[in-house]
Each structure stands twice: as structure tokens, then as C-alpha cells.
Amino acid sequence: MSRIAQVMADLKASNRKALVPYIVAGDPTPSHTVALMHGLVEAGADIIELGVPFSDPMAEGPSIARGHERALEYRVGLRHVLDMVTEFRTNDSKTPVVLMGYANPIERMGYDVFSERAYVAGIDGVLTVDLPPEESGALAETLQDRGIDTIFLVSPTTSDQRAKEIVKNASGYIYYVSLKGVTGAANLDVDEVSERINLLRSYTDLPLCVGFGIKDAESAKAVSSAADGAVVGSVLVNACGELAHAPVSELVSQVSAIIGDMRSALG
Amino acid sequence: MINKDLSLKAIASAPDALGRFGPYGGRFVSETLIAALDELRDTYEKLSNDAAFWAEFDQDLAHYVGRPSPLYHAKRWSDEVGGAQIYLKREDLNHTGAHKVNNTIGQALLAKHMGKPRIIAETGAGQHGVASATVAARLGLECHVFMGAEDIKRQALNVYRMKLLGANVVSVESGSKTLKDAMNEAMRDWVTNVDNTYYIIGTAAGPHPYPKLVRDFQSVIGREARRQSLEQIGRLPDALVACVGGGSNAIGLFHPFIEDEGVEMYGVEAGGDGLETGRHAAPLSDGIPGVLHGNRTYLMEDEDGQIIETHSVSAGLDYPGVGPEHSWLKDVGRAKYVAINDDEAMAGFRKLTRIEGIMPALESAHAIAYAEKLAKTMTPDQNIVVNLSGRGDKDILTVAAMDGISVEGQS
Numbered sequence: 186m187s188r189i190a191q192v193m194a195d196l197k198a199s200n201r202k203a204l205v206p207y208i209v210a211g212d213p214t215p216s217h218t219v220a221l222m223h224g225l226v227e228a229g230a231d232i233i234e235l236g237v238p239f240s241d242p243m244a245e246g247p248s249i250a251r252g253h254e255r256a257l258e259y260r261v262g263l264r265h266v267l268d269m270v271t272e273f274r275t276n277d278s279k280t281p282v283v284l285m286g287y288a289n290p291i292e293r294m295g296y297d298v299f300s301e302r303a304y305v306a307g308i309d310g311v312l313t314v315d316l317p318p319e320e321s322g323a324l325a326e327t328l329q330d331r332g333i334d335t336i337f338l339v340s341p342t343t344s345d346q347r348a349k350e351i352v353k354n355a356s357g358y359i360y361y362v363s364l365k366g367v368t369g370a371a372n373l374d375v376d377e378v379s380e381r382i383n384l385l386r387s388y389t390d391l392p393l394c395v396g397f398g399i400k401d402a403e404s405a406k407a408v409s410s411a412a413d414g415a416v417v418g419s420v421l422v423n424a425c426g427e428l429a430h431a432p433v434s435e436l437v438s439q440v441s442a443i444i445g446d447m448r449s450a451l452g
Numbered sequence: 453m454i455n456k457d458l459s460l461k462a463i464a465s466a467p468d469a470l471g472r473f474g475p476y477g478g479r480f481v482s483e484t485l486i487a488a489l490d491e492l493r494d495t496y497e498k499l500s501n502d503a504a505f506w507a508e509f510d511q512d513l514a515h516y517v518g519r520p521s522p523l524y525h526a527k528r529w530s531d532e533v534g535g536a537q538i539y540l541k542r543e544d545l546n547h548t549g550a551h552k553v554n555n556t557i558g559q560a561l562l563a564k565h566m567g568k569p570r571i572i573a574e575t576g577a578g579q580h581g582v583a584s585a586t587v588a589a590r591l592g593l594e595c596h597v598f599m600g601a602e603d604i605k606r607q608a609l610n611v612y613r614m615k616l617l618g619a620n621v622v623s624v625e626s627g628s629k630t631l632k633d634a635m636n637e638a639m640r641d642w643v644t645n646v647d648n649t650y651y652i653i654g655t656a657a658g659p660h661p662y663p664k665l666v667r668d669f670q671s672v673i674g675r676e677a678r679r680q681s682l683e684q685i686g687r688l689p690d691a692l693v694a695c696v697g698g699g700s701n702a703i704g705l706f707h708p709f710i711e712d713e714g715v716e717m718y719g720v721e722a723g724g725d726g727l728e729t730g731r732h733a734a735p736l737s738d739g740i741p742g743v744l745h746g747n748r749t750y751l752m753e754d755e756d757g758q759i760i761e762t763h764s765v766s767a768g769l770d771y772p773g774v775g776p777e778h779s780w781l782k783d784v785g786r787a788k789y790v791a792i793n794d795d796e797a798m799a800g801f802r803k804l805t806r807i808e809g810i811m812p813a814l815e816s817a818h819a820i821a822y823a824e825k826l827a828k829t830m831t832p833d834q835n836i837v838v839n840l841s842g843r844g845d846k847d848i849l850t851v852a853a854m855d856g857i858s859v860e861g862q863s
């Protein structure tokens with residue numbers, strides 16, 4: 186059983202929700218990332234989504250886009266992100282790590298080379314924002330050969346027909362985008378999300394995580410009532426920006442505390 | 453050098469149903485936009501098979517844009533060059549001053565048919581922004597134009613034109629603050645307001661169906677030029693020359709000639725400080741295929757796959773990607789792509805202004821400069837059609853600044 190499947194099964198057995206923090210690798214500097222990943226796990230994170238910095242992060246709102254820019258000031262690229270995960274794995278062999286990013290850095294490295302290096306580094310899933318299912322076949326295949334999950338987005342604008350197709354191609358979990366907008370937007374409608382999650386539930390047995398627009402313990406709890414987990418990004422990345430010049434340990438403890446609060450609320 | 457396994461007919465009939473031009477094109481966008489792209493594709497498929505839609509388009513081009521644009525024999529310049537005869541396709545005479553309006557007229561009709569009350573656009577030089585603001589004013593649509601903060605500085609006149617036309621110009625402060633970042637920001641707006649918003653992409657790039665529909669709207673340039681060549685020269689030209697930013701004026705000229713085997717095509721990219729310096733905007737001349745802004749195409753990027761900053765004296769060519777159909781035409785050998793440096797383009801600007809009394813946009817000046825080089829290698833009985841994609845009024849402050857002259861306050 187894959188690490189993601191294992192964690193999700195354990196959570197389900199104890200009737201708990203997955204808490205999935207998103208941070209940008211290398212934000213605010215490369216030396217923060219591994220410490221922050223461990224801090225988030227200690228604070229109660231179940232899976233870590235690690236953003237791969239990209240020069241043109243089209244789906245991100247201003248908070249996360251700035252996180253990408255901060256990391257790029259240190260020229261953090263996909264190679265370095267893989268190294269960071271390798272380092273993380275020396276002290277944590279249990280927590281799944283999912284890379285979230287854009288197609289071009291992977292295209293540049295080459296699908297085969299990337300899949301192999303991701304496998305060696307201990308990466309569990311890959312979510313490529315601008316590779317919808319019709320463009321992702323070749324990458325999904327090389328990842329699958331190494332037992333790495335391809336995570337897909339389903340959005341409020343995805344037709345029911347299309348959602349059925351997407352879940353067929355997906356593995357790991359489904360990332361339901363809670364709103365029409367970019368990451369960090371403010372127009373979250375919890376009832377609408379629950380309705381859609383319940384519908385998706387009838388199409389698939391895969392776990393369903395909800396992200397975009399979750400800001401605090403309350404909204405995390407609300408959206409995950411119907412879902413299996415909550416993905417939290419912009420608030421964490423915002424905090425990384427605000428604490429960029431604080432000592433690393435302080436940034437780690439403050440950002441982790443945000444996840445700690447959510448953990449308490451989710452149970 | 454044309455790929456012999458592919459007929460010209462097959463090349464001309466791209467893209468396929470998935471929006472692919474060979475390995476290029478496609479739809480590389482986040483899931484939220486797929487439904488909007490499906491809707492646009494289906495609407496366009498339906499309308500483009502409807503003669504009434506094209507009649508409406510032609511009517512607007514004739515009476516609002518002022519088409520057909522002339523094909524002008526630049527005789528004095530041709531004589532001075534002493535090679536081929538050079539003809540200028542006068543897109544600079546269009547309403548709003550560039551070819552961009554052909555596309556915004558077409559897409560505004562789509563927006564109208566789709567019932568979208570709000571339009572958004574990205575712009576580099578500001579020509580597409582002005583053309584979008586213009587059609588929005590005419591149709592009473594709300595219009596927001598995204599423009600990089602750097603470009604806002606160097607194209608102040610167009611910024612003010614857009615404001616006069618009632619558009620809201622949004623200054624984009626992210627990334628390199630130029631056209632590519634404006635496009636990112638427009639995509640972000642579209643994802644957020646997808647229900648009521650039509651995104652008018654200004655060049656033949658982006659996710660399917662944009663490269664196809666922008667090409668179709670701009671192909672009026674090539675259809676007219678083909679007919680005018682037959683009327684005025686008595687035969688087809690030997691070569692076509694057009695500047696390539698995202699590639700819309702070039703593909704508009706080229707496409708109706710793809711099956712005419714004897715007609716050579718030259719796309720002219722921005723060589724900036726020179727290809728060898730790395731400071732340019734010439735992905736076809738010095739880039740590699742990758743994925744950006746919804747399509748697979750040639751890009752300028754570093755070894756990590758990050759898109760790199762481009763450099764060009766002309767804001768409208770300052771873009772690290774290019775429309776996917778050009779990537780395909782390059783690979784199959786049907787068109788050739790070359791680069792012209794900033795200083796060569798500036799010389800072309802001055803040359804045409806002095807010798808023909810026509811002031812080209814700095815973008816078009818790249819095509820002018822290359823046409824002169826090409827003409828010199830040809831004979832006086834041969835003919836070149838150059839796409840004069842826009843007029844230089846918007847660039848006068850830039851040129852004046854290069855001359856060390858301040859023209860502010862001299863009205």
C-alpha cells in the first residue's frame with residue numbers, strides 16, 4: 186500500500202480528517218524548507234504538499250505567487266526541491282509528500298528522469314496544475330511505473346460527466362478546488378462544496394480533499410465535514426512572507442502553530 | 453526543407469480536434485478553465501460554420517476597421533535597395549492603427565453571441581489593449597486590460613487611449629512586469645470571473661481554441677494580400693515577411709499561402725541586443741519547446757524550466773513564447789524564422805519613415821529591416837510582401853527618448 190493510501194486508511198479508521206498543508210519549497214529561503222516540513226508534521230499535518238517554484242504560477246493568488254517569487258530569488262528549481270525531499274526523508278519515512286507545480290519544469294527535466302528522481306527522493310504524488318487529464322497521459326504513466334500517484338483537480342466548473350472521467354484516471358486522492366478563483370480567494374461557499382463532495386463520493390472511492398480559500402480552523406472544519414481532508418496554503422505562505430526575516434526556528438514554530446490550531450479543530 | 457511526409461494541405465488543416473499543431477498547442481490550463489474553453493470551442497465551431505457570422509464580421513471589417521487595407525508598392529524604397537520589389541500590406545491604416553483590431557472585432561462578436569457582459573485582455577505594446585477597449589466601447593461592454601508595469605511606462609500614450617475609451621487598465625506588478633505577467637494576471641481574473649467574462653487573447657497563442665480562432669480572424673490579412681498580389685503583380689509573391697511576437701500578424705499573413713508552395717515565408721523575431729547575448733525575445737531562433745500559457749510551444753527558459761526575461765525595444769515583441777502554429781511551421785520547414793536586433797529595427801523605422809513617409813510601429817520595423825536584407829538577395833523581377841502590422845505613432849516618445857529629445861509639453 187502506498188504511503189498516501191496508508192495514511193488515508195488510518196485516518197478513516199480513526200474517523201479523522203486529513204490536514205494537508207501547502208508550502209512553497211525554498212520560501213522564504215531554501216534553508217527553511219526541511220525544518221518547516223518537520224514542524225508541520227509535528228503540529229499535526231498528515232500529508233505535505235510542496236509547491237515547486239515556477240516563474241509563471243498562473244493559478245496562484247497573490248500570496249502564493251509571492252511565495253514562488255521569494256523562492257526564485259534563491260533560484261530554487263525542481264532539482265533542489267527533490268534534494269529537499271531527500272533530506273526530509275532521512276528523518277521522516279512515513280509522511281506522504283506531494284509535489285504541486287506547473288508542467289514546464291517537469292518538461293524540462295524530462296518525464297522519465299523526473300519520475301525516477303522523484304521515486305528515489307521518496308515523493309508520493311504529483312499534482313501538475315496545468316496538466317489536465319487530456320494532457321497528462323504520458324507523465325501519469327511514467328509516474329505510475331514508479332508507484333507515484335497522479336493527483337487531479339476537480340473544480341466547481343467541472344461537469345459531472347467530466348468529473349467521472351477524471352476520477353477514473355486519478356490516484357492517491359482527489360483535490361477538489363472549493364471555488365472559482367485562484368488560491369487564497371475569499372469566496373468560499375461551504376454548502377456548495379459539501380453538495381459537490383457528496384456527488385463526487387458517488388463516483389469514486391478515492392479520498393476527497395478540499396483546498397483553495399481555507400483560512401482558519403473554522404473554515405477547515407467546515408469544508409472537511411463532508412470531505413476527507415483540507416488543504417491549507419495561502420495562510421501559511423503569507424506567514425512565511427511575514428516572518429521571512431525572523432529566525433528560522435521562530436518561523437517554523439509560528440507557521441506550524443497555524444496547522445496546530447487547525448488540527449485541534451479537526452480532531 | 454519541407455517535411456516530405458506531410459502534404460501542404462495537411463499542414464494547413466491543423467490543428468486537430470485537441471488543438472494540436474503536430475506536437476504543439478493543446479490545452480495546458482488548470483481544471484477551472486476547461487469548461488470555459490469547451491464553451492468557447494463549441495461556440496466558435498458553431499458560428500464559424502454559419503455564413504451569417506462571417507457576414508457580420510466582414511461588415512464590421514469593411515465599415516468600422518476600413519478594410520481591405522491597401523497593398524502598397526514601396527517603389528522608392530525598392531529602387532534604393534536594388535533587389536526585389538517590396539510591397540507593404542498596410543495594416544497600419546486600420547482603425548486603431550494595427551492588425552490587432554481584426555482579432556478583437558471577431559472575438560467581440562463571440563463574446564456578444566455568448567452573452568458575456570465583461571471582457572478582459574492582456575496587452576504588451578498596448579495595441580491589443582486599445583483594440584479591445586475600442587470594441588468594448590462600441591458594444592457597451594465592461595473592459596479590463598492587464599498590462600505589465602514596465603510596459604505601462606514605455607507605452608504611456610496607449611495607456612491613456614485605453615482610459616479615454618473607458619477601459620480599466622490594471623497595472624501588473626508581478627514577475628518581470630511585462631506581457632507574460634499580464635497574461636498570467638488575465639488568466640487569474642478569468643478563473644475568478646469565468647461565468648460573466650470573455651477573455652480576448654491578443655495573439656495566436658494560449659490554450660485551444662485561441663490559436664486557431666485568432667489565426668482565422670487574422671487570416672483576412674493573407675486572403676486580401678493574396679488577391680491583391682494577383683491583381684496588382686499578376687502573380688503570387690515570392691516571399692512573405694512579418695514580425696513575430698506571439699505570432700498573430702504573421703500567421704494571419706502566412707496561413708492563406710501555406711498551400712502555395714512557391715511562396716516563402718519569413719517570421720522575424722526580436723533579436724534585442726543580439727541572439728549571441730541571450731538578451732532578446734526570439735524563442736524560435738534560440739529557445740526550446742516547453743509549456744506556458746496553455747500551450748506547448750518554443751519558449752525562452754533556463755535549465756530549470758523557468759521562463760526567462762526577454763529584451764526588445766518593442767513592447768509588442770517582448771514575449772518569451774510564440775503561437776504553437778509557428779513552432780509547427782518551423783519544425784516542418786514551411787516557414788523560416790530569423791531575428792532582427794534592436795538597432796537594425798530602429799534603422800528600419802527611420803528608413804521607412806524618410807523614404808516612403810510611412811512611420812512603422814517598432815514591432816513592424818523588425819519586418820521592415822529583414823525585408824531589406826532579403827530583398828538584396830533577390831532580383832528586381834521578384835516580389836516580397838511585408839506585413840506592416842502597425843503604425844509608429846505609439847512609439848514616437850520611445851524614439852524621441854532614444855534621440856535624447858523630450859517632446860512633453862510641446863503640444
Ligand SMILES: Cc1ncc(COP(=O)(O)O)c(C=O)c1O
Nearest residue numbers: 579697698699700701768815842
Ligand atoms: C503593431 C504590432 N505588430 C506586431 C505585434 C506583435 O504581435 P503578433 O506577433 O501577435 O502579431 C504587436 C503587438 O503588440 C503590435 O502592436
